[in-house]
Amino acid sequence: MPVVLYALGDSPLVAVLAIAAIVVPVLLRQLLLFLGFRWALRGARQDASRVSLFTTYSAALTARRARRARRR
Missing domain, CATH: 1.20.5 (Single alpha-helices involved in coiled-coils or other helix-helix interfaces)
Structure with missing residues (x-):
């Protein structure tokens, strides 16, 4: 984590926002795939x-x- 903070200008808020910007779309995609799969199985x-x-x-x-x- 210190490497990320250093690379982003020593601001913890910027580091958290950058990590969230990277992780959230990936998790959302996985969630949508899972829900679509569940919906396909419902019948x-x-x-x-x-x-x-x-x-x-x-x-x-x-x-x-x-x-x-x-x-x-």
Whole structure:
């Protein structure tokens, strides 16, 4: 944390705001993905359809992570 404070001009308020600006969009995206997944499952009564949706959801996240890793 001292490195972040030093890089941002020794102001704890600026450091907290900078960290929040980075973390909040990521957490919001994860929350929306989770809620969308829950909404998609609300009508699924059979276990097979739940497994299929979860597999699709997991594959989409894995593909996104793989693309991000290749760009680096």
